[in-house]
Amino acid sequence: MSDSPVPAxxxxxxxxxVFDSGVGGLTVLRALRAELPAESFIYLGDTARLPYxxxxxxxxxxxxxxxxxxxVEGGIKCLVVACNTASAxxxxxxxxxxxxxPVIGVIEPGARAACAxxxxxxxxxxxxxSTVRGGAYTQxxxxxxxxxxxxxxxxxxxxxxxxxxWTDGAxxxxxxxxxxxxxxxxxxxxxVLGCTHFPVLGQAIAAAVGPGLRIVDSAAxxxxxxxxxxxxxxxxxSVGGDTPVVELLATDGIERFAAVGGRFLGxxxxxxxxxLIDL
Amino acid sequence: MSDSPVPAxxxxxxxxxVFDSGVGGLTVLRALRAELPAESFIYLGDTARLPYxxxxxxxxxxxxxxxxxxxVEGGIKCLVVACNTASAxxxxxxxxxxxxxPVIGVIEPGARAACAxxxxxxxxxxxxxSTVRGGAYTQxxxxxxxxxxxxxxxxxxxxxxxxxxWTDGAxxxxxxxxxxxxxxxxxxxxxVLGCTHFPVLGQAIAAAVGPGLRIVDSAAxxxxxxxxxxxxxxxxxSVGGDTPVVELLATDGIERFAAVGGRFLGxxxxxxxxxLIDL
Numbered sequence: 322m323s324d325s326p327v328p329a330x331x332x333x334x335x336x337x338x339v340f341d342s343g344v345g346g347l348t349v350l351r352a353l354r355a356e357l358p359a360e361s362f363i364y365l366g367d368t369a370r371l372p373y374x375x376x377x378x379x380x381x382x383x384x385x386x387x388x389x390x391x392x393v394e395g396g397i398k399c400l401v402v403a404c405n406t407a408s409a410x411x412x413x414x415x416x417x418x419x420x421x422x423p424v425i426g427v428i429e430p431g432a433r434a435a436c437a438x439x440x441x442x443x444x445x446x447x448x449x450x451s452t453v454r455g456g457a458y459t460q461x462x463x464x465x466x467x468x469x470x471x472x473x474x475x476x477x478x479x480x481x482x483x484x485x486x487w488t489d490g491a492x493x494x495x496x497x498x499x500x501x502x503x504x505x506x507x508x509x510x511x512x513v514l515g516c517t518h519f520p521v522l523g524q525a526i527a528a529a530v531g532p533g534l535r536i537v538d539s540a541a542x543x544x545x546x547x548x549x550x551x552x553x554x555x556x557x558x559s560v561g562g563d564t565p566v567v568e569l570l571a572t573d574g575i576e577r578f579a580a581v582g583g584r585f586l587g588x589x590x591x592x593x594x595x596x597l598i599d600l
Numbered sequence: 601m602s603d604s605p606v607p608a609x610x611x612x613x614x615x616x617x618v619f620d621s622g623v624g625g626l627t628v629l630r631a632l633r634a635e636l637p638a639e640s641f642i643y644l645g646d647t648a649r650l651p652y653x654x655x656x657x658x659x660x661x662x663x664x665x666x667x668x669x670x671x672v673e674g675g676i677k678c679l680v681v682a683c684n685t686a687s688a689x690x691x692x693x694x695x696x697x698x699x700x701x702p703v704i705g706v707i708e709p710g711a712r713a714a715c716a717x718x719x720x721x722x723x724x725x726x727x728x729x730s731t732v733r734g735g736a737y738t739q740x741x742x743x744x745x746x747x748x749x750x751x752x753x754x755x756x757x758x759x760x761x762x763x764x765x766w767t768d769g770a771x772x773x774x775x776x777x778x779x780x781x782x783x784x785x786x787x788x789x790x791x792v793l794g795c796t797h798f799p800v801l802g803q804a805i806a807a808a809v810g811p812g813l814r815i816v817d818s819a820a821x822x823x824x825x826x827x828x829x830x831x832x833x834x835x836x837x838s839v840g841g842d843t844p845v846v847e848l849l850a851t852d853g854i855e856r857f858a859a860v861g862g863r864f865l866g867x868x869x870x871x872x873x874x875x876l877i878d879l
Contacts, residue, residue: 369659370649375763380648380852450856478771481760484654491774492757499771573659577729 333556336361336566337547338397340388343371343571344578345483345517346403347585349427349540353401354567356544357551359558361566365392366582367600369573372480373406374449374516381451385411386418387600391570393419398556401547402426405515405539406449409457423550428452430546431513431539432461438535439511442466445504445534446473447526448515449480458515472507476500476519483518484581489525497522497529504530514538521584569595612835615640615845616826617676619667622650622850623857624762624796625682626864628706628819632680633846635823636830638837640845644671645861646879648852651759652685653728653795660730664690665697666879670849672698677835680826681705684794684818685728688736702829707731709825710792710818711740717814718790721745724783724813725752726805727794728759737794751786755779755798762797765863768804776801776808783809793817800863848874 337357339350343366350364367373367388373381385407389400399422402408402415408426416424435444435458446458453475462469478496487493504512512534514520520538527536551557558565571578575595583589616636618629622645629643646652646667652660664686668679678701681687681694687705695703714723714737725737732754741748757775766772783791791813793799799817806815830836837844850857854874862868 369655371654372651375650375853375856376648377853478757478760478764478766481757485757487757487778490778492771492778495770495774499766499769574654574656577654 332398333558334562335396335398336363336568337399337401338392338395339364339401339403340385340392340407341366341403341517342373342407343368344582344585345480347582348517348520348538349401349403349543351585351587352540352544353547356541356548359560359562359565361558363392363395363397363568363570365570365598366572366578368571368578369600372449373404374451374480375477376451378410378451378455381406381410382414385415389415389419391598391600393422398422399547399551400424401543403517405431405517406451409452409455423554425543425547425550427517427539427543428457428461430542431515431537432458432465434537434539434542435511435513436462436466436469438537439469439509441510442469443507443509444469444471445507445509445512446471446515447476447479447500447512447519448473450475450477452515458513472504472509474500474503476516479522480516480518483521486581486584488521493522493525494529497525501526501529509534511535511537517585570598571595572598572600611677612837613841614675614677615642615847616678616680617671617674618643618680618682619664619671619686620645620682620796621652621686622647623861623864624759626861627796627799627817628680628682628822630864630866631819631823632826635820635827638839638841638844640837642671642674642676642847642849644849644877645851645857647850647857648879651728652683653730653759654756655730657689657730657734660685660689661693664694668694668698670877670879672701677701678826678830679703680822682796682822684710684796685730688731688734702833704822704826704829706796706818706822707736707740709821710794710816711737711744713816713818713821714790714792715741715745715748717816718748718788720789721748722786722788723748723750724786724788724791725750725794726755726758726779726791726798727752729754729756731794737792749786751783751788753779753782755795758801759795759797762800763860765860767800772801772804773808776804780805780808788813790814790816796864849877850874851877851879
């Protein structure tokens with residue numbers, strides 16, 4: 322029968338699908354590859370419609386479902402929503418739609434990392450406009466640690482700076498100082514980078530807030546959550562099999578994806594290796 | 601017969617359609633309203649898919665045709681493509697598709713303004729990545745003034761700064777200084793703001809390049825070109841008729857459109873007056 326369940330042994334050979342609005346999610350792919358070196362990955366960046374961070378939750382959810390359909394139809398064993406904005410707007414809808422595979426977002430792991438890093442319970446969240454407006458981090462942190470006091474700041478310009486490759490210098494310092502001024506009064510001891518673009522600005526952000534503040538992002542904790550989930554379901558790929566493969570797909574501007582993406586992946590992307598798809 | 605031509609007398613009562621990728625084109629609408637106070641306007645900002653400036657020409661052209669279809673089906677007497685990126689990528693295609701009405705972009709008027717402002721023929725163009733890559737300004741200026749030497753600089757971060765409302769202060773000054781450094785050697789005497797977001801940053805840009813450089817944008821010259829074209833075709837609305845109306849449509853985030861758009865239109869936009877449409 323054509324729709325009989327795939328045996329777990331074969332299912333485990335499938336790639337892990339990673340979805341993002343663009344290149345920022347490559348920081349999550351980088352952490353996933355470090356955590357799970359035997360796995361294959363297929364990464365889809367919806368570059369034709371980025372950024373998601375300034376759009377409404379309704380529109381972001383619609384785009385996320387279209388992109389996820391593409392990955393799931395291609396055959397994946399697990400879906401990672403690397404985009405904070407899409408995780409905040411669409412994770413329950415995605416988990417309901419693809420109930421047969423684990424669907425993991427970055428908000429919950431990021432909130433967990435922040436709670437673990439904070440002693441005082443005063444936590445700062447830097448994210449996109451849409452993520453801050455939706456309150457997903459604040460709610461996730463409150464569930465884990467009801468006494469926490471969260472200061473969430475929307476930092477739209479950081480996305481443009483990261484995409485432009487301006488990760489240090491006067492512009493980044495001035496932008497960080499302007500965005501982070503409210504933190505002086507709030508006095509957090511942990512700060513979560515709630516957008517996949519922000520880790521490349523981590524040093525400038527750390528310099529702007531001064532010592533004594535622990536900066537965490539979702540990438541490493543998300544990768545750990547994916548490993549845990551695959552282990553539980555006996556879906557980890559065995560070491561020593563075929564060489565793992567990383568496929569990169571984008572909905573627009575594949576040359577730009579390769580040029581800009583290397584900065585986020587932490588390794589150069591050869592031009593010609595990114596495949597253009599239409600959603 | 602249902603498809604008989606509309607008499608010019610009735611056609612002149614129709615609104616002028618203005619299309620942009622988002623809120624930046626409201627700087628062009630502002631100039632149009634000042635130049636043509638008796639006219640009605642219908643403005644469509646494709647906020648669900650902005651920004652166009654980092655996307656491929658092919659994708660921008662596809663989006664522009666969809667948006668223009670919506671305006672033309674609604675009944676307009678003239679289409680103004682306020683977005684530089686869409687003008688650069690799609691103007692010939694739009695003019696061919698809607699041959700029955702004037703279709704006016706902002707590149708040609710902007711190039712004309714730059715040529716008129718320059719004595720030396722050394723002209724700077726600040727625009728989005730897509731507009732610079734396509735070379736539309738450089739080509740338009742070369743047609744008008746073959747001896748001109750054009751320095752075109754892609755300034756993606758300016759779009760984010762304008763959208764964030766950061767129009768002065770340390771961040772804008774540092775960004776302007778960083779982008780405009782190459783102009784010190786090129787020594788232009790005229791600079792065209794080749795993106796509708798940039799006029800709100802005009803003062804900071806002027807300060808960064810120093811005195812002796814004339815800064816022009818497409819808005820006023822585009823408005824003059826529209827007046828000229830309507831006058832030639834006898835399509836100007838007569839003064840003293842019904843009160844002119846301005847309709848604002850957006851494909852996403854109508855609250856954000858109203859909040860951010862006022863800065864570009866130069867007048868507040870009341871929440872609830874922007875209509876959400878789907879393309």
